[in-house]
Amino acid sequence: MKVLSVASELYPLIKTGGLADVAGALPIALAARGVDTKTLIPGYPAVMKAVKKPRKVHEFEDILDERATLLEVRHEGLDLLILDCPPLYERSGGPYLDSQGRDYPDNWKRFAVLSKVGAEIASGALPGFKPDLVHVHDWQAALVPVYMRYAEAPEVPSLITIHNIAFQGQFGATVFPDLGLPGHAWHEALEYYGTISYLKSGLLTAHALSTVSPSYADEILTPEFGMGLDGVIASRADDLYGIVNGIDADVWNPSSDPLLASHYSATSLKKRAGNRAALVERFAFDGDDGPIFCVISRLTWQKGLDLVPEVIDEIIDAGGRLAILGSGDSSIESALQTGATHHRGRVGMVLGYDETLSHLMQAASDVILVPSRFEPCGLTQLYALRYGCIPLVARTGGLADTIVDANEAALAAGVATGIQFAPVTTDAFRRAIRRTLRLYRDQRLWSQMQKQGMKSDVSWNRSAAAYADLYQRLVAKGQ
Numbered sequence: 001m002k003v004l005s006v007a008s009e010l011y012p013l014i015k016t017g018g019l020a021d022v023a024g025a026l027p028i029a030l031a032a033r034g035v036d037t038k039t040l041i042p043g044y045p046a047v048m049k050a051v052k053k054p055r056k057v058h059e060f061e062d063i064l065d066e067r068a069t070l071l072e073v074r075h076e077g078l079d080l081l082i083l084d085c086p087p088l089y090e091r092s093g094g095p096y097l098d099s100q101g102r103d104y105p106d107n108w109k110r111f112a113v114l115s116k117v118g119a120e121i122a123s124g125a126l127p128g129f130k131p132d133l134v135h136v137h138d139w140q141a142a143l144v145p146v147y148m149r150y151a152e153a154p155e156v157p158s159l160i161t162i163h164n165i166a167f168q169g170q171f172g173a174t175v176f177p178d179l180g181l182p183g184h185a186w187h188e189a190l191e192y193y194g195t196i197s198y199l200k201s202g203l204l205t206a207h208a209l210s211t212v213s214p215s216y217a218d219e220i221l222t223p224e225f226g227m228g229l230d231g232v233i234a235s236r237a238d239d240l241y242g243i244v245n246g247i248d249a250d251v252w253n254p255s256s257d258p259l260l261a262s263h264y265s266a267t268s269l270k271k272r273a274g275n276r277a278a279l280v281e282r283f284a285f286d287g288d289d290g291p292i293f294c295v296i297s298r299l300t301w302q303k304g305l306d307l308v309p310e311v312i313d314e315i316i317d318a319g320g321r322l323a324i325l326g327s328g329d330s331s332i333e334s335a336l337q338t339g340a341t342h343h344r345g346r347v348g349m350v351l352g353y354d355e356t357l358s359h360l361m362q363a364a365s366d367v368i369l370v371p372s373r374f375e376p377c378g379l380t381q382l383y384a385l386r387y388g389c390i391p392l393v394a395r396t397g398g399l400a401d402t403i404v405d406a407n408e409a410a411l412a413a414g415v416a417t418g419i420q421f422a423p424v425t426t427d428a429f430r431r432a433i434r435r436t437l438r439l440y441r442d443q444r445l446w447s448q449m450q451k452q453g454m455k456s457d458v459s460w461n462r463s464a465a466a467y468a469d470l471y472q473r474l475v476a477k478g479q
Contacts, residue, residue: 142202
């Protein structure tokens with residue numbers, strides 16, 4: 001089967017979040033199941049710099065009033081189609097924001113052009129490649145099925161994956177005439193309370209919808225989590241699928257990870273001590289036997305990180321320590337930095353993101369805090385399971401699907417892998433911290449939870465099988 005994937009970011013070339021991880025890992029996992037994927041991405045500076053000797057395969061003389069070149073290259077096991085259009089993608093900032101953190105004013109066009117090109121490829125614009133199915137990711141590629149729907153060409157099955165419904169690609173109605181769509185597409189697909197929603201249009205026109213965990217698929221059908229699109233999604237409920245993300249089990253492998261101070265496995269947990277010592281030195285912690293909690297996250301309200309300053313005293317008073325890696329909302333950053341200053345030797349903070357440090361923190365800490373208010377899937381808790389770091393998570397979305405709460409029944413059966421709590425309030429979070437500390441005092445039980453988590457299959461194996469099965473059904477339905 002031939003698949004065209006369209007995404008605005010892709011690991012290892014360009015990444016702002018989990019979308020890039022999925023777009024980069026899924027094609028490789030699917031290849032073992034006979035699925036041949038080509039991924040279309042924008043030619044950002046980082047992408048153009050990283051790829052070697054791309055081959056020009058098509059010229060678009062006029063694609064929404066832009067001239068663009070389509071390049072093809074194989075990079076780190078991925079077959080890529082790169083849309084080289086310097087006026088749209090050659091920017092000094094990130095994929096979506098300028099160097100001042102503001103949305104590019106022409107984002108509507110940057111990703112409409114990407115989508116239009118995706119639809120052209122689906123219709124056979126690329127010699128020798130006609131996909132059996134098109135898989136698009138998030139609002140940035142959501143116009144692909146729209147352009148496909150209104151093109152005078154044989155229809156190819158399409159799937160849109162929602163990675164985070166909070167980001168919807170909403171723009172003013174004034175851009176509609178420049179999208180190159182027929183007038184009736186306005187009311188049939190794009191209009192959203194007098195504006196345009198790219199994501200809404202994709203949800204209405206794709207043949208199937210998926211999101212990155214079964215629980216999140218249920219949640220976005222409700223007003224609380226649907227972010228204004230719950231009605232649209234409810235109208236497509238029969239075509240909605242929830243498939244949990246996986247991680248690269250070779251990259252995240254504590255027995256071979258080159259970023260660790262000490263390698264270990266589920267049968268040699270005592271060797272984690274080498275990583276613990278390295279982390280204590282890195283954060284200048286007091287050298288005692290108390291539990292080490294960690295946070296590795298964007299510091300935002302969505303992630304529930306505003307609750308962490310409220311529980312610092314609870315952790316410290318119980319003899320614990322807290323290592324923090326992340327950046328985000330200035331108010332949360334400030335509150336956490338205040339806690340680090342007040343509890344020197346017990347709380348440490350590194351502002352920003354550091355890949356090496358994130359691996360070490362997972363391999364050295366006892367508990368990772370993930371108190372998200374909503375979480376489509378989450379990858380941090382999957383890394384933690386792999387590394388024997390117990391996840392303490394909010395009971396929502398993919399966190400609820402991937403962590404088995406340490407209740408009495410789960411502990412007795414030996415299947416518990418972490419601690420869940422709800423609702424996402426300071427009091428509930430504090431109670432979860434206390435429960436975690438009680439569990440930690442029983443090192444036999446704690447070790448059992450670590451080993452059970454490390455046995456969890458968090459790779460792409462099962463997820464890739466689910467996607468391959470969905471692809472097959474969509475293709476068969478369209479024949």
